[in-house]
Amino acid sequence: MIQVNHLTKKFGEFTAVNDVSFEIKAGETFALLGPNGSGKTTALKCLVGLMPPTAGEIKVDGADVWKDARRAKSLMSYLPQYVNFHDNLTAREVMQFYCKLRKLPAARIDDVMKGSHFNFNGFTDKPVSQFSGGMLQRLGLAVASLPDAPILLLDEPTASLDPERAIQFREFLANLKQAGKTIVFTSHVLADVEQLADRVAILVGGKLVALESITALRQNLMLGSQMRVELLNPGASLIAAAQNAGANQITAQESALLITSAPEARMEILAAIETAGGKVVRFATEEPSLEDIYLQYIKQESTI
Amino acid sequence: MDINAVTTIAKQELTINIRNKWTLIFAGVFSVLVLAISYFGMITAGAIGFQGFTRTSASLLNLVLYIVPLVALVMGTLSFTSEKGASEMLFAQPVTRGEIWLGKLLGLFGSMLTATLIGFGLGGFVIAMKAGTAGALRYPLFVGFSLLLALVFLSLSALIAALCQRKNRAFGVVMFLWFFFVLFYDLLVIGGTFLFKERTANHFIFASLFGNPVDMTRVGSLIVLNGKEIFGVAGAALMKFFGGEVTSISLLVLGMTVWIVAPFLLSQRLLKRQDI
Numbered sequence: 001m002i003q004v005n006h007l008t009k010k011f012g013e014f015t016a017v018n019d020v021s022f023e024i025k026a027g028e029t030f031a032l033l034g035p036n037g038s039g040k041t042t043a044l045k046c047l048v049g050l051m052p053p054t055a056g057e058i059k060v061d062g063a064d065v066w067k068d069a070r071r072a073k074s075l076m077s078y079l080p081q082y083v084n085f086h087d088n089l090t091a092r093e094v095m096q097f098y099c100k101l102r103k104l105p106a107a108r109i110d111d112v113m114k115g116s117h118f119n120f121n122g123f124t125d126k127p128v129s130q131f132s133g134g135m136l137q138r139l140g141l142a143v144a145s146l147p148d149a150p151i152l153l154l155d156e157p158t159a160s161l162d163p164e165r166a167i168q169f170r171e172f173l174a175n176l177k178q179a180g181k182t183i184v185f186t187s188h189v190l191a192d193v194e195q196l197a198d199r200v201a202i203l204v205g206g207k208l209v210a211l212e213s214i215t216a217l218r219q220n221l222m223l224g225s226q227m228r229v230e231l232l233n234p235g236a237s238l239i240a241a242a243q244n245a246g247a248n249q250i251t252a253q254e255s256a257l258l259i260t261s262a263p264e265a266r267m268e269i270l271a272a273i274e275t276a277g278g279k280v281v282r283f284a285t286e287e288p289s290l291e292d293i294y295l296q297y298i299k300q301e302s303t304i
Numbered sequence: 305m306d307i308n309a310v311t312t313i314a315k316q317e318l319t320i321n322i323r324n325k326w327t328l329i330f331a332g333v334f335s336v337l338v339l340a341i342s343y344f345g346m347i348t349a350g351a352i353g354f355q356g357f358t359r360t361s362a363s364l365l366n367l368v369l370y371i372v373p374l375v376a377l378v379m380g381t382l383s384f385t386s387e388k389g390a391s392e393m394l395f396a397q398p399v400t401r402g403e404i405w406l407g408k409l410l411g412l413f414g415s416m417l418t419a420t421l422i423g424f425g426l427g428g429f430v431i432a433m434k435a436g437t438a439g440a441l442r443y444p445l446f447v448g449f450s451l452l453l454a455l456v457f458l459s460l461s462a463l464i465a466a467l468c469q470r471k472n473r474a475f476g477v478v479m480f481l482w483f484f485f486v487l488f489y490d491l492l493v494i495g496g497t498f499l500f501k502e503r504t505a506n507h508f509i510f511a512s513l514f515g516n517p518v519d520m521t522r523v524g525s526l527i528v529l530n531g532k533e534i535f536g537v538a539g540a541a542l543m544k545f546f547g548g549e550v551t552s553i554s555l556l557v558l559g560m561t562v563w564i565v566a567p568f569l570l571s572q573r574l575l576k577r578q579d580i
Binding site for chain 2: 103
């Protein structure tokens with residue numbers, strides 16, 4: 001559905017996206033994951049035709065985003081990170097405008113508004129100036145939903161939503177995913193990526209450092225999760241017992257053991273330590289952060 | 305060219321400008337100016353009362369030359385450098401950048417046209433009632449030149465927006481451009497005449513008209529407002545140089561058209577490969 005070939009975007013001397021290539025299949029939910037300044041928003045803007053690439057090409061269903069922009073853009077709907085509309089227009093007028101621009105029937109507005117996610121609590125005919133950040137984001141999404149385009153591109157879609165709205169939003173995207181839409185989104189929120197994405201492209205410093213299925217990413221996350229077990233009687237026999245029970249890596253720290261393992265092996269490891277005579281005072285688990293994952297990939301990249 | 309997209313954007317632009325009061329303020333300012341100038345125009349001669357169309361237009365001209373470019377530049381810059389989120393959403397639609405730009409220009413011109421017609425129309429109606437309709441046919445021609453001037457400066461604001469991209473930088477250039485065309489240009493031309501002999505200097509002055517849309521509007525308006533009476537010897541020489549009244553007006557309108565089209569096409573060319 002979307003082919004990105006050797007995409008490079010430079011701002012003067014600064015390279016924001018560096019020779020990135022990937023393909024997104026129809027019906028796939030694809031996440032561009034990366035820390036701030038990694039080039040994910042720039043890559044998305046190139047995809048949607050807001051920024052011309054310095055080199056490389058992007059094709060949407062065979063249509064070049066720059067050479068055949070009208071056709072390529074007609075297949076896409078885009079929600080920017082910071083949504084903004086003219087203050088003195090109402091939500092309905094904003095939607096009417098985009099409806100006319102896309103040559104959609106006016107009835108489409110009511111179809112979209114029926115969705116529970118777009119309940120503006122009586123604000124539909126109020127000026128946009130009275131909208132909160134979250135409401136603006138929802139209005140943006142309502143506008144992006146109008147054309148019912150096969151591809152939806154979203155830039156940090158949950159960044160300005162409160163936790164409740166973020167959950168609702170994920171549900172909304174899950175429904176779109178079920179309906180067969182191709183969804184591309186940028187995020188630095190791991191929860192969004194884990195719940196929604198089929199595949200993840202990790203960008204660091206403008207470079208594509210990993211292109212993984214979400215299953216492979218989860219595997220990496222699991223490998224990185226740690227358990228800290230504090231003991232009254234640490235000893236070599238307990239380390240051996242933990243290793244036999246499935247620990248991948250063990251570091252002894254005075255009265256504690258730092259154990260890296262798959263999450264499902266944790267209870268077995270604890271039981272094995274106790275069976276071997278270990279007296280567990282307390283234990284705690286530590287999940288790897290996004291930074292840990294990026295660092296892991298950067299490390300891998302630098303060793304290649 | 306998708307006409308539906310252009311008209312949709314133009315209508316939206318017009319709605320926005322009417323809602324944010326620019327159009328009404330501009331209409332109000334013009335109404336007041338027309339009436340005040342018509343009523344108090346003869347105060348230095350010791351008389352007050354409504355004057356006819358020709359005298360009012362001639363007095364009004366200098367104010368129009370100051371206000372119209374400024375309002376057009378400000379309104380245009382505000383619109384062409386609109387907020388990032390709104391621009392991103394609009395430019396991501398399946399419409400070309402040229403269509404967006406043209407739609408905005410037409411919408412802005414529509415709001416200036418509305419304001420000018422209301423402002424000059426109301427004023428003109430009162431003058432016609434109080435001072436008669438003599439010169440009333442030339443009055444719309446003067447309004448027409450004002451509208452051409454507005455379109456020139458809207459087109460220039462599109463170019464400034466494409467060049468500067470950021471609002472605050474664009475406003476700096478807008479202020480410079482306004483001062484340049486309204487004040488500095490004539491000083492430069494007068495200074496330039498010292499470099500030439502008398503005959504060449506005259507030709508230089510006449511030709512320099514085409515370098516400044518404000519001067520073109522001034523001269524064009526004076527010609528349509530019965531130039532022979534107002535203009536005097538210099539005007540007669542100018543019309544002789546250009547080949548008569550009709551040719552002069554035609555050349556000036558052509559010159560203004562170039563000033564509308566060229567900056568706008570250049571702005572589109574710049575916008576074509578710009579980051580949004």
